[in-house]
Amino acid sequence: MLTLVESVNMALDHELDQDPEVVLLGQDIGKSGGVFRATAGLFAKHGKDRVLDTPLAESSIVGVSVGMASQGMRPVAEIQFMGFIFPAFNQIVTAVARMRNRTRGRITLPMVIRMPYGGGIHAPEHHSESTEALLAHIPGLKVVIPSNPGRAYGLLLAAIRDPDPVIFLEPKRVYRTEKQDIDNDGEAYPLESCFIDREGSDITLISWGAMMRETLQAATQMESEGVSCEVIDLVTISPIDVSTILESVEKTGRCVIIQEAPRAGGIASEIAAELSEKALLSLLAPIGRVTGYDTVMPYYRAEHRYMPNTQRIVDEIRKTMEFQ
Amino acid sequence: MPASKKSLLKKHETTSSLLPVADTIANFEIRYVQFLNAQAKIVNELPDFANDNDCLLELYRVMKTLQMFDHKVLLLHRMGKIGTYTGTLGQEAVGAGTASCLRNEDVFVPYYRSATDLYVRGVKLHEILLYWGGDERGSNFDDPRLKHDLPIPISIGTQLLHAAGVATAIKLRKQKDRAVLTMTGDGGTSEGDFYEAINIAGAWNLPMVIVINNNQWALSESNTAQTACQTLAQKAIAGGIEGIQVDGNDVIAVKATTQTALEKARNGGGPTLIEAVTYRLCAHTTIDNMDSYVDKQKYNSAAEQEPLIRLKKLLQTRELLDDSKERELELAIKQEIESEVEQFLQTPPPAPGDMFDYLYASLPERVAAQRDEVIQRENPDADIS
């Protein structure tokens, strides 16, 4: 039985074993095993040429990964927290996302940038935000978010093997909340499609990352009130698997999207826009959104007010179901 | 001329001069390399390659080619045939001197003003024109020997970390005899990525050479606006790597220094930062007007020190070049440039779907639909399968 962070570790270990071009780099990921222990034991097992402690410089971590990947290596970079991605943002936007395009396919970047994200762990400033939409807005990247241990394993394998750069966001609030039995079989999951976690007929709930927990709880609660919820784990927030979502909403006629990130300009907005363009005539109610608020993520004494919870999701489902 | 500004530290009493210090714990110095001064006087014993006449003639040919190319691109720009181009006029020795030291197995990581290096490396002038003519295919170099070389980046400083990454790959793969050469402008040394690059190059002892094309200008800003450093070479000290300044208008000095630094890198001796001091004799780009910020007198005196004049004098002393040989050379270069320009002008625009075709290995469904739309708008009868 493994936690999400342990399954990340197992996937990294598996790929280090399988492919000599895979190299991990990041701050404190070597002997220490990373602040969340995602790389625990890997330095000891694979050595200093496979698991590199970098200087404390995010642009270096990403920029150097670009150079390594341009020569056919498969760097897997760790950014300690998503709140510290910004020094590397220039590299992500101007190099990572566009090298294949810039060279008309001559140079490609098979690299992964992983980082923990999201709130709910009572951490200091910049350790709790969910800024996935900033990354999803950049053409040329894939942005992938696992919601449970099994998915973390299968999706990370796929991300490392992908010929293009993948941003891999790990919902740190659920790093250790759930354990699953996972075979270390090297079986990758597809990055192109979302997962239907629960079939239902009255309403489609769409979420990703840590919010899948509350979303599934809300679905269970609504079931007892006689509302059948279909629950979709979006997984890849860019590019979005629109057809699976569309098929579900055409069936149920109702949709609520749940995200931890602020509301304005988020992934939920993007999904809602797609649905309003493509499924208008199937919709029986306005598309609902349960999101974080459009304010600065509060420090942890107040973060519970900011984070969407099961009650807020239940309320939104009821509202959507009652719409006439 | 060595470029060393007055130190700000001398203006005031320093903190340490006011304190009873216990010891001096580190000393640094920056050396300056020059063989052929602006008067074409040989000021140091020449390196071996400088006694190889063919080598010097080839360096001269390259520099002459880029000099003539610069003028040609300006004309093309005035005719509306090409957009922005970042010229190399006056800086040809930095490009020729550095790139001529590279072997096929080395990797070159350019910046946008690296046209001379790219040309020496084997990139065709029509590819350079294609790139600046707004066509990504210019970075899909024809020459298969260049498959590891990176394309021109526009975001200043980013390339230096890519070079560090390439050098990391070389080092991790334990490939001896390979090194990375990269470049930046003087303004680029103010960027965070520059400092990060010299830092990680030093911390990881990477096989790389960073050349600063110090052409005195960052667009309209002079060096004084950029830094209080007396030299740019001394920035290396902060990264714990070797920094050296070289006369960037003396192609022999640039080549000798780069060659030595690359050899050191290939042998595990680590990185070097080379500041090549030169002068930008063209505007920042074809769309820039430098009259508002360049002092005409200083410009004229810089023009007298440009790199071709002194090399030509040396070649004349050695009786390798006279007026008729020079005309012959110019004619040959003119023909090459004309044919490359022709090839550029004849290159049809990219196909309508091209802007989507290299986004990912396989195009996501959503984006594929957008691609289809673009193709169909341009050609309603197109078969988009």
Ligand SMILES: Cc1ncc(C[n+]2csc(CCOP(=O)(O)OP(=O)(O)O)c2C)c(N)n1
């Ligand atoms: C990160 C970034 N900021 C600003 C610019 C706009 N810009 C283009 S060239 C230039 C001046 C650069 O000067 P320098 O580094 O000395 O190189 P040079 O052009 O003189 O070769 C500026 C500000 C840019 N391309 N990238």
Ligand SMILES: [Mg+2]
């Ligand atoms: Mg400059």
